[in-house]
Amino acid sequence: MAEAFGRPGIPPTWASSAKDWVGTALGRSRLWYTLGHGILNEVFWPATGRPQMRDLGFLVAGPGGWHEVKRVGRYQLLAEPLFPEVRVVHEGEGYRLTLDFVPDPDRDALLIGYHLEGEGLRLYPLLAPHLGGSGWGNTAWVEEGALLAAKGNEALALLGPFARGSAGYVGFSDGWQDFARNGAMTWTFSRAEEGNVALMGELLAPRGVLALALAPTPEGAKTLAKAALVEGLEEVLRRAREAWRAFRPELPKGKPELEREAYISYHVLKVLEDRTFPGAMVASLSVPWGNTRDDPGGYHLVWTRDQVEAAFTYLALGAPEEARRVLAYLAATQAPDGHWPQNLYPDGRAYWQGVQLDEAALPVLLALRLKELGGLEPQNGAIREMVRRAAGFLAREGPVSPQDRWEENPGLSPFTLGVTVAALAGAALYGFLEGEEAEYALSLADCWNARLEEWCYLSGTDLDQAHGVEGHYVRLSPPGPLGPRGRVQVANRPGVSLEVAHLLGLEFLWLVRLGLRDPHDPRVRATLRLVDQTLRVELPTGVFYRRYPEDGYGEHEDGRAFDGTGRGRAWPLLSGERGMYALLAGEDPTPYLRSMAAGTGRGGLIPEQVWDQDPIPERGLSPGRPSGSAMPLLWAHAEYLKLYLAWSQGKGPVERLGWVAERYLAGAVPRVRHWRREVPLSRLKPQEKLLVEERRPFRLHLGFDGWKEVRDVASEPLPFGLHGVLLDLEGHGELSFTFFFPEEGRWEGRDYAVKRGGSG
Known part of the structure; x- marks a missing residue:
């Protein structure tokens, strides 16, 4: 048979963001892979911001019928942090399928060992290419021993001992539709042109090795795949392990489940850094609720905030070279006026166009902290100029941020104000600014720090009276001369607004983390009491926090995916922020570490959000377990590891600048x-x-x-x-x-x- 029918296919989507694992080979290879539901899904090449396929699943067929292992969902994941390979063992009615995923450290290729056990069974790989970051416009075809796809100057090849293959359009003539309609592989279409396409092959033997490779041309992809197969899975695995072994740190000992999660978090940090563009760290190798949409950006983008949070983790680990690499990337991608795009592809192209002051302040804090720890050469003029431009942007554009840290509302936020004050004061105190610029920046920081309560603290409100506190910090005060008054529109909840007094959040905890306010400040304690009564969620896996009341970013009440509106769920990274405050206040932070370690996916990856309502098994939602949001989340893993290190080493928060904290905890007043x-x-x-x-x-x-x-x-x-x-x-x-x-x-x-x- 020749051309498949059903062009161009149904609208494409990405894979579910419920990832089991993420991996890469720390060598010359520029390929990253993720696993979810026990199969290979999004594969990224030649950078972390470029997904090239939706998934590679497997059908098992025999005399008793056929099964798609992803849908059966009975599998074990055998993965260890800081090792490149993963084993997945699927078991179902009459079969056992073992899959070994091994990335090649020298080629843009991934080897997949397979072993199917069971009487009279055949194995059928089912591949959905999304070349160029989209399911549209792909062309797929079959050659002897190879399933191929291409779009423009990006191509993919899956090689193995195939008896036959077929290319089709998703939803019409793909291999899954063939089995669904005919109960067997009956179609052998040789080609499917420019659409949402899929490929299927029938494997000759129950045991063997597949090679998936990417290159600018189909010929190049085939060459890489063939070379990896020639070298063999065991040799590729040996070299991949050797490459990872050089990066294994010795983390402080702790309770086994907490220590393991610390190593997993370090593993995630290493995987999410790009090698084509060193220093670029994407927020996640996933698309939130990706199985419901064809989002060209997803979370495989660089957010300066998330990236700097991760770079601070490297400083806490005593690895300044990684932090310097991030700073070099930041210096290269800074806008001429001193700010950074809201987010960007790893190659430096801006994606969303919003502006957030914290994303200009945090790189400054990173450079200052690196200098304070002795990891930045005084003569590094490029970094000094980066800091100067960023400080200038903060001074000109502050204190009101066009967007808060959740990228939703303009206004004055304790978090954004805190990092801005610390950045301006630190740039002056640590000598990155000189003369009139230093005097001005320090004067401005002193003024904004002194006015912070004027802008973000309320007392005697109905909320205070209802919860028995004198006053509280709000998460956001709208711009304008009225101060913390009025109403603010809730993002992702059309028609819903809240009085400013009811805009609670954990943003104020950063005032303590940065050393701008004492952990026992009565205003801080009162706000914490109020937040613990309203945003804290106790679930079977532990304690978590919602971002703010009436949040609209999350699944609907019935578990349907977020579709531009929904209800915000509980965030593990906020448990980390609460835990850091507990540490500074002399409390035990381990309940928050345990919560973050327990609210993970099958492989220990920390999600953006956990489900916080009754279980909905048909949608895979269980209380205290990952929702359909991004997983793993770089920011969450960085927050976990920073808290784990601070707790186990008896140190303070790595983001705190000593001279800045000394100035403001001593009560500096503006002149x-x-x-x-x-x-x-x-x-x-x-x-x-x-x-x-x-x-x-x-x-x-x-x-x-x-x-x-x-x-x-x-x-x-x-x-x-x-x-x-x-x-x-x-x-x-x-x-x-x-x-x-x-x-x-x-x-x-x-x-x-x-x-x-x-x-x-």
Whole structure:
């Protein structure tokens, strides 16, 4: 038979994000693989941001019928962290199938050993290529001993002892449809052009080796696969183990289940770093709820926040060279104005276009901490310039972030403010900024730190009274002159909004982690009590936290996949953040470590979210176990390993800068208040001066105590492209002012007032 029928096939999707394992060979190879439901699914090449196939499953057929091992779901996963290979043993009615997955360290190839046991059985690999990062536009064909696919300059080859093969369109003429309709392999289509395609082959013997390879051409993919087969599975495995052995750390001893999870977390960090673009670390080798969508981005993208969280883990491990590699990548991908894209492909191309201040602040903290630990050469001018540009961006654009750390709402968040203050102050204190720039950055950090409660702390609300606390930090305060007031739209929940007072979250814990607030600060303790009563979820596997009330990012109540709306579930990484606070407050953090280690998938991978309702077996949802969100999540594994190391070594959080914490825990107070229209202030303390700032030149028309002593003052250039007028209110009770913009020849048409005395 020639051309398959049913072109172009049904709309493609990715594989489920419920991964059993992730792996790669730490050599010249540029291939990464994942396992889920006991089979091979997304394979990435030549970078971690480029998935090239949906899955490679197996059908077992014999006199008694046929079975798809993925759907049977009875299997054992035999995987050890820091080893390249994985064994999966499937058992079903009358059969036992053993699969060994071994990546080649020198070729872009993966070997798959198979052994099918059972009377009169045949094995049928079923391959769904998604070349170029999409299921559309693939062409598949069959040659002797090979199943092939190509799209543009990307090609895939699966070689093995095939008796025959078939190419088809998914949902119409693919091999699974053949078995579903005919109970056997009856189709042998030689080709399926430009669509959502699949390939199937019948293996001659119950035992053998397959080779999957990728290259720019089909001929190249076949050559790599053939060479790997010639070398043989045992020799490839020996070299792959040797490559991994060099990277095995000696982690502190702990309870076996906690220590094992620490090694798994390190394994995930190593796997998720790119080799084509060293230093790039993707958030996950998965697409959240991928079996319901054809998302071209998924989580196989670099988020600066997640990447830096992982790089801090390397510092905690005493591995500064890995952190320096991340810094080099960050310096290469920084925008000219100093920020980083919301996320990007490993090659540096931006994907989403949002801006988050924390993603500009965290790389600064990483560079400063690396210097503090002696791992950064003073003469590294490129990193110094990276820090300077990022600090300039924070100074110009802060303190209001266009997006919070959950990438949803604009405003002022304790987390974003905390890392921004630490970055600005640290850049000055550690000598990355000099002269006027250093003085300005430190003054700005002092001011924003002092105003943090003004922006993000409320007291005496109905929520406080209902839970018996005096006040609490909110996770987000909207931009504008009203402070923490009003309502905020809940993302992914159309028509749902919350009063700011009800916007709870764990963001405030970072004020303690960074050393900006004492762990026993009554405001911190009160907020923690409130959060533990409202966001904490106790599940069979442990204690977890939801991001915030009425979160919309997660499965629906009936377990249906997130489809742009849903209900947010509990996040293991937040258990890690809660555990780090427990450590700093003198409490036992091990309940949080145990929770993170227990709320994992079959292979110990930590998910983005765990299911937090009654079980829904038909959807694979169990309380305290992974939901359909991303797994593994780089950020979650980094959080686990950082907490494990801090606890087992008796150390503090690796993100904390000593001089910054010393300054603010000692009660540093600002000498200058920085006035900006998005965060105006109404009062100055007697010892403080006022710096009125704008991002463009202006003339300040001002007067004192009821518009007396009226005069105009032209702004002067400030560091980082800002402009300002510095004023001393001594001898006056009130300042009134308005703006004139000479470049535009217009007045603002609004008056402002600042009184002297009381709090700012």
